[in-house]
Each structure stands twice: as C-alpha cells, then as structure tokens.
Amino acid sequence: MQTLIPVFAVLCSCPVWSIRLEADQDTSAPEGWQHAGRVAPADRVELTFALRQQNVDQLRELLDLVSDPDSPRYGKFLSLEDVASLVGPSQLTRKVVWSWLQAHGADDCRTVATHDFLQCDMTVRVAENLLPGSEFHRYLKGQRSLVRSPAPYSVHDDLSKHLDFVGGVHRFPPEIEAVSRAWANGKQREAGFHLGVSPAVLRTRYNLTAADVGSAENNSQAVAQFLEQFYHPADLAEFMTLFGSGFKHMSKVARVVGTQGGGKAGVEASLDVEYIMSTGANVSTWVFTNPGRHETQEPFLQWMLLLSNMSAVPWVHTISYGDDEDSLAVAYMTRINIEFMKAGVRGLSILFASGDSGAGCRHLTKGSNAFRPSFPASSPYVTTVGGTSFKNPFKVTYEITDYISGGGFSNVFTMPDYQVSAVNSYLKAMQALPPSAYFNRSGRAYPDIAALSENYWVVTNRVPVPWVSGTSASTPVVGGILSLINDRRFLKGLPSLGFLNPRLYKLQGQGLFDVTEGCHLGCLDEQVEGKGFCAAPSWDPVTGWGTPNYPALLAALLD
Numbered sequence: 272m273q274t275l276i277p278v279f280a281v282l283c284s285c286p287v288w289s290i291r292l293e294a295d296q297d298t299s300a301p302e303g304w305q306h307a308g309r310v311a312p313a314d315r316v317e318l319t320f321a322l323r324q325q326n327v328d329q330l331r332e333l334l335d336l337v338s339d340p341d342s343p344r345y346g347k348f349l350s351l352e353d354v355a356s357l358v359g360p361s362q363l364t365r366k367v368v369w370s371w372l373q374a375h376g377a378d379d380c381r382t383v384a385t386h387d388f389l390q391c392d393m394t395v396r397v398a399e400n401l402l403p404g405s406e407f408h409r410y411l412k413g414q415r416s417l418v419r420s421p422a423p424y425s426v427h428d429d430l431s432k433h434l435d436f437v438g439g440v441h442r443f444p445p446e447i448e449a450v451s452r453a454w455a456n457g458k459q460r461e462a463g464f465h466l467g468v469s470p471a472v473l474r475t476r477y478n479l480t481a482a483d484v485g486s487a488e489n490n491s492q493a494v495a496q497f498l499e500q501f502y503h504p505a506d507l508a509e510f511m512t513l514f515g516s517g518f519k520h521m522s523k524v525a526r527v528v529g530t531q532g533g534g535k536a537g538v539e540a541s542l543d544v545e546y547i548m549s550t551g552a553n554v555s556t557w558v559f560t561n562p563g564r565h566e567t568q569e570p571f572l573q574w575m576l577l578l579s580n581m582s583a584v585p586w587v588h589t590i591s592y593g594d595d596e597d598s599l600a601v602a603y604m605t606r607i608n609i610e611f612m613k614a615g616v617r618g619l620s621i622l623f624a625s626g627d628s629g630a631g632c633r634h635l636t637k638g639s640n641a642f643r644p645s646f647p648a649s650s651p652y653v654t655t656v657g658g659t660s661f662k663n664p665f666k667v668t669y670e671i672t673d674y675i676s677g678g679g680f681s682n683v684f685t686m687p688d689y690q691v692s693a694v695n696s697y698l699k700a701m702q703a704l705p706p707s708a709y710f711n712r713s714g715r716a717y718p719d720i721a722a723l724s725e726n727y728w729v730v731t732n733r734v735p736v737p738w739v740s741g742t743s744a745s746t747p748v749v750g751g752i753l754s755l756i757n758d759r760r761f762l763k764g765l766p767s768l769g770f771l772n773p774r775l776y777k778l779q780g781q782g783l784f785d786v787t788e789g790c791h792l793g794c795l796d797e798q799v800e801g802k803g804f805c806a807a808p809s810w811d812p813v814t815g816w817g818t819p820n821y822p823a824l825l826a827a828l829l830d
C-alpha cells in the first residue's frame with residue numbers, strides 16, 4: 272500500500288486548472304446506439320488509466336535493432352520483466368496517480384506487470400469528480416448496453432504529465448467487418464458456381480504441402496476478437512471435418528482467454544479461428560475473446576492490457592479490428608502504438624486487417640473529400656494485411672486486387688524508415704496518383720502484405736456458409752503462415768520473427784507473389800470517381816508486397 276499525499280484531497284474540479292487529455296477524440300455515439308439517459312451516481316464504472324511511461328525513445332531504438340536482420344541484436348528479445356523495467360512509469364508518476372485516485376475514493380484498482388496501466392472500479396459519482404467535464408450516460412443497441420460520456424473529460428493540470436489518456440470514457444466499439452456477400456444484398460447468390468476459398472485452395476495457392484504443418488513444441492498463435500459473438504468449438508470441429516483433409520491439423524483451440532458467450536456464434540468469429548488453424552496447421556491456437564465485460568471497458572484496450580500482464584503469450588496475433596484514424600485522439604493512438612512496440616521487443620508478431628473500405632472516404636467540407644486511413648492498420652509497428660481475389664474465379668491462378676482491400680497513408684504516424692524507399696518508388700513510378708489533397712504522402716503507408724480475401728467457406732452454427740469476404744479473412748491466413756515459419760525457426764534454435772516489417776521490406780518482395788493488377792475503392796466524387804490507389808509492381812498501398820509463396824518466404828526468413 273502506498274501512502275496518501277494529502278495535497279490532492281483539496282483539489283476542486285476547477286476547469287481552469289484542467290487539461291483535456293483527448294481533446295480531439297470523437298465523443299459522439301455512432302449510428303445505431305440509442306441514448307438511454309444519465310447513469311445514477313451510485314452505479315459503478317471501470318476506468319483504465321494509461322500512466323505515462325519512461326524511456327519510450329529507447330524502446331523504439333531497441334525495437335529497431337531486434338527487428339533488423341542486419342543488426343547484431345536481431346532476435347535478442349526482451350522478457351515482459353525487461354520491458355517492465357525499461358518503460359515502467361517513474362515512482363513519482365505512480366505515486367501521483369495513485370494518490371489522486373485514492374484521494375477521490377477510487378482505491379479498488381488493479382495494475383499490470385508493466386505498471387503502466389491501472390484499472391479501477393468506482394462509482395459514477397467518483398468518476399465524474401475525478402474527471403471534470405465527464406458525464407456518464409447509458410447507450411443501447413440491440414442486446415448491448417454501454418456507459419460512455421458524450422461530454423469531454425479533463426484532468427487536473429498536475430496530472431496531465433503523468434497520464435496519457437483514460438479508457439472507458441469515450442470510445443464505442445467499431446462494427447464487425449467481415450461480410451458474407453451472399454447475404455449482404457439480401458439475395459443469396461448461387462454457390463457451387465464458384466470455387467470458393469477453402470483450406471485446400473489456400474494451401475495450393477500458397478504452396479503448402481502436407482508436410483508443411485507445425486511441429487515445434489512451444490509454438491503458438493492467437494486470434495483476438497472483440498465482438499459480441501463467439502466462435503463455437505463444434506463449428507471448428509465441423510469445419511475441419513469438411514475442409515481439413517490432406518493436412519495434419521488441430522480441431523480444438525488450446526486456450527480461450529476471456530469470456531465466450533453473451534452473444535451468439537458469428538461468421539467473423541468463426542472465420543478467424545478456422546483459417547489461422549488451416550494455414551498455421553497443427554500449431555497450438557489461442558482465442559482472446561471479448562476481453563472486458565464491464566459496460567465502461569474498451570475491449571480492444573482490455574486486450575492490450577492482457578498482453579502487458581501475461582509473460583507467456585502466443586508468438587503471432589491476428590486481429591480484425593479498426594476505426595477511422597480521424598475519430599480517435601492522437602494521444603490514444605500514440606500510446607497504443609507504444610503498446611505495439613512493447614509487443615515487438617518481446618518477439619511477438621502483431622497483424623491487423625487493413626480494412627474493407629479501400630482508401631476510405633472522409634467528407635471534409637461541401638464537395639471536398641479526402642481518403643480515410645484506419646487505425647491500428649496505420650500504426651508503423653504492426654504488420655497490416657490487405658486483400659486479393661483470384662484473377663480467374665474458377666481457377667487457382669494468380670491474384671489481383673480485391674477492390675475492398677484497405678490501404679493508404681496515415682495522417683498521424685510519419686513514414687517509418689523501413690518503408691521509405693519502397694513507398695517513394697511507388698509514388699514516383701505511378702503515372703496517375705489520386706490528387707495530393709486526398710492523402711498524406713509523408714505518412715506511414717499500408718498494407719505491408721496481403722492474401723486472398725474473397726469468397727471463403729466458413730462453418731458457423733454448424734452450417735457451411737459460402738462467399739465470406741474481407742481482410743479479416745486474409746489476416747489469419749498470413750498469421751498462420753508466419754507461425755509455420757516461426758515453427759521452422761524454432762526447430763533450428765532460432766528466435767521468433769517478431770515485428771516483421773523491417774525484414775519484410777528488406778526482402779524487396781522475395782518470397783511473395785507480387786500483385787500488380789486492380790485498384791481499390793475510394794471516394795465516390797468527380798475527382799477520383801470511386802477509385803483510391805492502384806496496385807503496381809513491387810510494393811503498393813493496396814496489396815503491400817503481395818501474397819506469400821510459403822517455401823520461398825520460408826527460405827528467405829530461415830536465418
């Protein structure tokens with residue numbers, strides 16, 4: 272127990288002395304959420320305090336070194352304990368924040384192994400006093416209920432240098448991405464016609480033989496899901512019965528972290544698990560599901576806390592989740608980006624779907640639009656996965672752009688060194704780029720890599736469903752392939768791949784099928800006429816470097 276510093280007991284909620292940590296955060300409820308009135312002062316909320324970390328520059332430098340195959344420190348990863356002692360907040364920061372919480376009566380708190388988050392349960396009365404300006408209201412959507420503040424919060428000036436942001440006040444969960452195009456338009460298309468993507472099709476296309484399955488003892492991979500739906504073990508078993516012949520695989524998830532249930536089995540939840548276990552076959556698989564059940568928790572943030580609180584976690588994580596960059600506070604994204612660095616120095620590979628809206632579109636003023644990057648896809652410290660389609664839908668031949676494949680340039684994160692030459696070559700080589708007002712050519716460009724994202728077979732509620740599409744399909748496919756490469760590395764006594772991008776960009780496309788045809792979606796205005804960027808030889812902001820050719824990629828990454 273730490274001692275109380277009395278000074279905070281006398282602080283009033285004077286806005287004059289207050290600082291808004293997330294002044295640029297969108298605090299409005301997204302469409303579909305019904306306002307259901309203010310929450311009673313005695314009701315409880317659970318807030319997450321992101322404490323200011325130390326040595327973040329050192330963390331970044333260290334990540335560059337352990338991820339750079341030409342550095343003598345390549346693969347020399349840190350344990351969670353090492354990360355804690357590197358970035359853990361100062362004693363002063365911990366004391367100031369803790370005393371402030373205690374002084375307000377918020378003393379039911381849990382920390383994480385890295386000491387840089389505190390999660391506290393308190394009454395709404397206490398929360399509103401802690402965070403001047405905040406006002407907690409309830410919102411409903413179907414069976415779901417959330418508590419959020421539509422009014423911006425602030426903290427006392429003295430606190431602002433010890434806190435990055437407070438979670439559980441503003442952000443609403445983004446919506447599900449994967450869609451079954453069969454039902455998207457209300458009319459079911461003729462299955463049967465089309466080949467459809469199944470494990471066998473993927474394994475053929477990406478050159479995985481029956482022998483290409485995991486066998487290293489301690490290998491593991493994970494999918495993280497933040498939906499009000501769950502994967503059903505019986506669906507996975509059924510999927511493997513229908514589609515799993517010809518390669519050794521597991522039909523059961525090794526570990527579920529979080530709470531299954533509340534919702535129902537869903538297409539998206541089934542998709543991730545079924546496909547990471549088809550390319551990353553016979554690799555032990557975890558599912559992080561609905562972490563955080565309290566009405567004020569942010570499930571994505573909750574998953575980040577879990578990573579900082581578990582010393583043994585899988586090596587590869589795939590996540591289909593994203594929000595518009597412009598709706599999120601820069602302070603929040605900057606901190607989440609540091610969380611990705613923390614994962615990277617531990618040797619974890621974090622993969623995000625690039626999104627399903629192409630370049631996206633944001634309406635600025637009347638008649639003036641710009642593309643709309645998505646976060647965390649736009650983080651320089653994750654590997655972002657785009658989507659492709661077969662050129663000939665009836666044959667396992669070469670791939671072209673899937674027009675939904677998310678891609679573009681961040682307006683928040685500057686372009687990391689590892690991609691500068693690849694991106695500049697693209698920008699120089701393209702004859703017809705979208706007008707420069709639509710994108711920020713100095714930003715982090717994504718995706719980094721891609722895989723098929725159209726017409727997958729998924730088993731959900733025991734029924735095989737065709738035509739499931741989205742980058743939430745391509746992401747676990749790439750994740751599973753990276754797990755197989757990790758597997759071969761482990762058998763040779765090598766460390767995991769960790770944060771892949773620095774090495775991926777040095778490969779210059781080696782080990783990948785270059786995708787050079789097609790463009791993705793953009794704004795539906797006269798200036799760009801529905802088009803965003805177009806694929807091209809080498810790297811492009813639609814399909815990255817292309818899709819994996821497993822044996823060639825393995826050969827390139829096996830030292």
Ligand SMILES: *[C@@H]1O[C@H](CO)[C@@H](O)[C@H](O)[C@H]1NC(C)=O
Pocket residue numbers: 381382383384390576580
């Ligand atoms: C982190 O893990 C410890 C030990 O398992 C636990 O006591 C603590 O509650 C966890 N922290 C959070 C925020 O859940």
Ligand SMILES: *[C@@H]1O[C@H](CO)[C@@H](O)[C@H](O)[C@H]1NC(C)=O
Pocket residue numbers: 476477478820822823
């Ligand atoms: C992998 O697949 C491609 C295209 O299907 C094929 O041309 C190639 O020979 C295969 N094998 C290797 C080792 O690349």
Ligand SMILES: *[C@@H]1O[C@H](CO)[C@@H](O)[C@H](O)[C@H]1NC(C)=O
Pocket residue numbers: 484485486487488519553
């Ligand atoms: C599957 O993985 C286990 C280790 O989890 C290994 O013992 C076994 O040999 C693997 N099977 C094949 C066919 O490689």
Ligand SMILES: *[C@@H]1O[C@H](CO)[C@@H](O)[C@H](O)[C@H]1NC(C)=O
Pocket residue numbers: 488489
């Ligand atoms: C696998 O993990 C166990 C438990 O963490 C550990 O004792 C063992 O040394 C590991 N084996 C290998 C081959 O890394």
Ligand SMILES: *[C@@H]1O[C@H](CO)[C@@H](O)[C@H](O)[C@H]1NC(C)=O
Pocket residue numbers: 681682683684685686711713714715
């Ligand atoms: C463009 O991106 C940079 C970071 O890469 C950022 O500093 C700048 O504000 C962005 N410009 C716009 C107009 O968003």
